[in-house]
Amino acid sequence: MRGVVMHAPGDVRTEEREDPVIVEPTDAVIRVAATCICGSDLWPYRGQDPVNQPTPMGHEYVGAVEQVGDDVNVTKIGDFVVGSFFASDNTCEICQAGYQTHCVNRQPGAATGGQAEFIRIPLADGTLVTTPGRPDPELIPSPLAASDVLGTGWFAAVAAGAGPGKTVAVVGDGAVGLLGVLAAKQLGAERIIAMSRHETRQKLALDFGATDIVTERGDEGVEKIKELTHGLGAHSVIEAVGTQESMMQAIRSTRAGGHVGYVGVSHDVALPGEEMFFSGVHLHGGPAPVRRFLPELIHLIWDRKIDPGKVFDLTLPLDQAAEGYQAMDERRATKVLLTF
Amino acid sequence: MRGVVMHAPGDVRTEEREDPVIVEPTDAVIRVAATCICGSDLWPYRGQDPVNQPTPMGHEYVGAVEQVGDDVNVTKIGDFVVGSFFASDNTCEICQAGYQTHCVNRQPGAATGGQAEFIRIPLADGTLVTTPGRPDPELIPSPLAASDVLGTGWFAAVAAGAGPGKTVAVVGDGAVGLLGVLAAKQLGAERIIAMSRHETRQKLALDFGATDIVTERGDEGVEKIKELTHGLGAHSVIEAVGTQESMMQAIRSTRAGGHVGYVGVSHDVALPGEEMFFSGVHLHGGPAPVRRFLPELIHLIWDRKIDPGKVFDLTLPLDQAAEGYQAMDERRATKVLLTF
Numbered sequence: 001m002r003g004v005v006m007h008a009p010g011d012v013r014t015e016e017r018e019d020p021v022i023v024e025p026t027d028a029v030i031r032v033a034a035t036c037i038c039g040s041d042l043w044p045y046r047g048q049d050p051v052n053q054p055t056p057m058g059h060e061y062v063g064a065v066e067q068v069g070d071d072v073n074v075t076k077i078g079d080f081v082v083g084s085f086f087a088s089d090n091t092c093e094i095c096q097a098g099y100q101t102h103c104v105n106r107q108p109g110a111a112t113g114g115q116a117e118f119i120r121i122p123l124a125d126g127t128l129v130t131t132p133g134r135p136d137p138e139l140i141p142s143p144l145a146a147s148d149v150l151g152t153g154w155f156a157a158v159a160a161g162a163g164p165g166k167t168v169a170v171v172g173d174g175a176v177g178l179l180g181v182l183a184a185k186q187l188g189a190e191r192i193i194a195m196s197r198h199e200t201r202q203k204l205a206l207d208f209g210a211t212d213i214v215t216e217r218g219d220e221g222v223e224k225i226k227e228l229t230h231g232l233g234a235h236s237v238i239e240a241v242g243t244q245e246s247m248m249q250a251i252r253s254t255r256a257g258g259h260v261g262y263v264g265v266s267h268d269v270a271l272p273g274e275e276m277f278f279s280g281v282h283l284h285g286g287p288a289p290v291r292r293f294l295p296e297l298i299h300l301i302w303d304r305k306i307d308p309g310k311v312f313d314l315t316l317p318l319d320q321a322a323e324g325y326q327a328m329d330e331r332r333a334t335k336v337l338l339t340f
Numbered sequence: 341m342r343g344v345v346m347h348a349p350g351d352v353r354t355e356e357r358e359d360p361v362i363v364e365p366t367d368a369v370i371r372v373a374a375t376c377i378c379g380s381d382l383w384p385y386r387g388q389d390p391v392n393q394p395t396p397m398g399h400e401y402v403g404a405v406e407q408v409g410d411d412v413n414v415t416k417i418g419d420f421v422v423g424s425f426f427a428s429d430n431t432c433e434i435c436q437a438g439y440q441t442h443c444v445n446r447q448p449g450a451a452t453g454g455q456a457e458f459i460r461i462p463l464a465d466g467t468l469v470t471t472p473g474r475p476d477p478e479l480i481p482s483p484l485a486a487s488d489v490l491g492t493g494w495f496a497a498v499a500a501g502a503g504p505g506k507t508v509a510v511v512g513d514g515a516v517g518l519l520g521v522l523a524a525k526q527l528g529a530e531r532i533i534a535m536s537r538h539e540t541r542q543k544l545a546l547d548f549g550a551t552d553i554v555t556e557r558g559d560e561g562v563e564k565i566k567e568l569t570h571g572l573g574a575h576s577v578i579e580a581v582g583t584q585e586s587m588m589q590a591i592r593s594t595r596a597g598g599h600v601g602y603v604g605v606s607h608d609v610a611l612p613g614e615e616m617f618f619s620g621v622h623l624h625g626g627p628a629p630v631r632r633f634l635p636e637l638i639h640l641i642w643d644r645k646i647d648p649g650k651v652f653d654l655t656l657p658l659d660q661a662a663e664g665y666q667a668m669d670e671r672r673a674t675k676v677l678l679t680f
Contacts, residue, residue, distance in 0.1 A: 093570075093572060094572065094595065094596055094597065097597045098597065099596045099597035099620055101596075101620065102595075102596030102597065102620045104571075104572070230433070231444075232433060232434065232444070242613075242617075244613075247613065255434065255442075256434055256439045256441075256442030256626075257434065257437045257438065257439035257442065262617070265614075265617060266613030266614050266616065266617040267613075267614065268613070268614075269612075269613025269614070269617075270610040270611065270612060270613060271610065271611040271613060271616070272609075272610060273582075273584075273587065273606030273607075273608070273609025273610060273611060274605075274606050274607065274608075274609070276606065276611070276623075276626075277582075277602070277605060277606040277625065277626045277627075278626060278627065279626065280439055280441065280442045280626040280627070281624075282622065282623070282624040283616075283622070283623040283624070284621075284622040284623070285617065286596075286616075286617050286618060286619065286620040287617075287618065287620070
């Protein structure tokens, strides 16, 4: 099969690889219908995470089940499925509490790399969610978005307590932040302030339900949020970047008693305890338990209530994955979909 | 009147001071029935916070209203009242959301120092809660505890999500931690693990409802909590110390998706972003909005359902306040009550 492999920072190749096979009896093998490139794939691409050996890439996928192991009972061959970046049994106490990304048996979700024609998925019954049928081709980008960026933005909005009567601010205008806007809108937020200085992303944010755009960042961004909220700060702030500046911007934009939902993977962040203490905010986040939300998200997508697939602004064949990485690295594309 | 003044670290004196008077029309003056020494009073006593000038001490009090300003409408002369360490209007949006310690008009609660015969209380109508009557002398320690340490322990337990079916661990065996145990018990927690290596405090923790005692600290303490919770960690952890070690002990003792309620004032704490991110816990805390809980706490006390006054293990006349500070500093006393 064809699959994407990173050989070194900046060196991504689509090459011939061995077809994955069932290893554990709880595995399934999926024939991928569409996959994509994640913001987190850029960390090794930019040399911010090490690339110690040629590494199969990708963890977002939708596709049809091709093979199942002997202990797979729920997932059937032919099912069209969505999974996410962690495999989970969905039965342990942590999964049952809705934290499948912390499952006691968790494993990488796309064991053999998601940017490929086929993938081996561990713990298939717990990990995969079957859709109501094979989607029309034009619908495919939306369940693919649910696999990570929508699920992550949704978790951030839930963690931030977005809901009726709430003012939600969103720090970060990448795919996750933009879908955090969509999630806040669906969850009934009254006012949604997208923080962005990129015109096309501002447009998509407004399209997804943002009511206000703030272009300022850092302390100026915080001041602007306060101006818009009678000096109090937002009730709910989504942090979808993961830097020290964005995290402090999020905390300082939140009113006392409000909630910060953070999903930007924190690299080199240290939160000052005293400021956090006196802020009086709630903090919750981490790797999003996308599995918790998948059934609901698929339902909303199939009913055409949400269109998260709009977040993909570049579609390329798998063989041109390298160009996709470059486009995202240079911010020419927000999110790149790879087809076959 | 007589009042306690700190002149320098280690130098606390009970001396003659001017009687407080109404300054703002929203003020009340209270004749104090009992006051006490707070763990936070030890910060300047130990030189960890500066003492730049002779400073009237104390912010915990119960007493009878002696005078009210022209704009005080709810609080009446003669009412027996409980207040706390911040004065709040109790009408702004932040107060109405239950975060009175972050009131847009907040001020220090005992403007003229609580360890004194009389105190001026700003924003009296918003700040003071009137009890069902003058308590019997033997009851007085309990509403006094509600003024800060019980209210703070209660907030920590609420922030930690303590409730039916939950395992709650408590980091810190000072008055706040011990009353966090009492709060968790009242909130219906199934199992309450007190972390303490002091025999008398262990005993009080058991008395307040702890089901288990863990004497280990740091990483060993975390391991012990995991052993007691099928390797998962507690659902709810109360952090009532405020050091880097105690904060990390609290976060690491909490299962993914669980809650840390932190009320130890964080001095020199920096939370590592990446560990926090991957822990998947909820964090909430800060200066406790005691005012939110006072009506309920007074009710429980008057009905003799809780006896938080047991946390006082040394009672001294106000004139011997210096001895009280010394006893708490040397950990000979958990909490010192001062009488007249």
